[in-house]
Amino acid sequence: MKNTFNNTFKSGLILSTALLTGALAISAAFTQGKAEASMNIASVTISAKRMTEEQKLAFDTAQDGTQTVLISAKRMTADEKMAMDRDEQFERQQVAEKAASRKHVQG
16 A cells, blocks of 8 residues: 555656656746747837928829838847947936926926
């Protein structure tokens, strides 16, 4: 009787360990796939000069065909990427500080 209990316990333990290992492997695979996918996302910044109403109207009436947008890019080095990330983080911080100061003045 005791021997049967030990065999059942060992079988359950082995099965539980295998299931846990499988669940962790599947979880890790999905997590790694998301991290790799997020690293491949490119961002595009589009900037334009603010136009007056008259300039907008003149621009719209002067265009008689389809409008074309040319996008060009170059591969950046790791240092350039880090510098760009720092600049973006600084800009976000400035926007947040301005929003907080407006809220403080209004509140």
